[in-house]
Amino acid sequence: MPESGYFADDSMIRRVMRKRAVGLTYGQRALVVGAVNPLLYVGTAEHTAHRATPYTRLAITGRLFEAVALGTRAEADRARSYTDKKHAKVHGELPEDAGAHHPAGTAYSAHDPHLMFMTMAFTFDSAEVMHDLLVRRLTATEREDLYQDYVYWGELFGMPPGAAPASYPEFRDYFDGYLASEELHLTEEARLVGSYLAGQQIAYPLPLPLNQVVNSVHLLVQGSLPTRIREMYGIRWGRREEMGFRALSRAVRTAHTSVPLTPRVLHGTLAGPSAPVYRMLGRREQELVGSGRPSMPGVDPRSYAERHTV
Known part of the structure; x- marks a missing residue:
């Protein structure tokens, strides 16, 4: 009998995170949205070995999060x-x-209970949003179960019991209020990194067909952002972008809801862990940096103190 994890095989967190459309998009979205919390962004940026290689950090974080959930x-x-x-x-x-x-x-x-909750909040919110967008809308019961799974997931990473709101409706009231508040702020560096992660800036065009895949992910991430977040980044979003986003998200959702009609070659790509793709992203970035090109031009790898030492 295979060894069990902290979550049952039929738990909502496993059902949601096994969907690759979620697993391959929620992390980038969470980082883009989460960058508006300066304590989280600066705290991470000042204490990471991957300040100038965010995709490697995304890959590592994605694998860690997936290891606990799946x-x-x-x-x-x-x-x-x-x-x-x-x-x-x-x-x-x-x-x-x-x-x-x-x-x-x-x-x-990193051990501040509220900041631990906010990390969980950005992660859960993005998983929920991308599942609704790309797979199907969750029922009220499923949404509550997924939220409670993520609260437990946060506690497994050290978040104290009671740091998160007790129910999904309470969470949604708090989190939506937070996103509408004046607490949000993008530092200059957070804006730059987030603009790359969201695809607003492209450092190096990729060869086909990988370029089309990456552009599609960027369009889905941008379209899923709250309007205020897009405006904070200065992301252009007009009728053309909205129509493309709707068509793409509808196509991905249809592939999940009409599996018998989906080409057999795509069946194995719809579900399963996303860690292999995370590793590919990390390798590509390391190869890029190894060749002497910065992953994200303009992002200084030095800490604030190092940059301001006379």
Whole structure:
């Protein structure tokens, strides 16, 4: 009998995260949206070895998150141990003002209960949004079950019990209110990195057909963003973009809801872990950097202190 994980095989988190359309898009969306929280963005950027290689960081994070949601307990525990060791070093203060609500000197820590909840919140929100968009809309019961799975998922990564709202409706009221609040702020670096991750800026065009795949992911991520977030990044979004987004998302959704009519060659691509694709993204970025080209031109790999040392 295969070793079980922390989540039952029929749990909502597994049912949702096995859908590759979700697994391959929610992470980028979560990073783009989550960058509006300066404590999360600066805290991560100042304590990562991958400041200038965000796709490698996305790949590592994606594999860790997937190990806890989809893996065995042994795989999940290794991911949790690795994450805890990394988080132990993540604490400090904002080196400069990041909006009216986050002046220079504001403290951050990876073990701050609220910031742990916000990490879970951005992750859950993006998984929920991309499943609704690309697979099918969840029922109210499924949505609550998925939320409770993600609360437990957050607790497995160290989030204290009680840090998250008790129910999905309470979560949605809080989170939607947060996204409409004046707390949101993009630092200059967060705006630049997010614009690359969302496909607003393209550093190096990829060869066909990979270029079409990447452009499609970018269109889905941009179209899924709240209007305010798109405006904060200055992402152009008109009738042409909206029509393309609707047509593409409808096609992906149809492939999931009409599986018997879907070409057999696509059946194996609709479901399963996304870790192999994460690894491919990381390898490509490392090859790019190894050849002397920056992954995201303009992103300085040095910390704030290193950049401002006289």
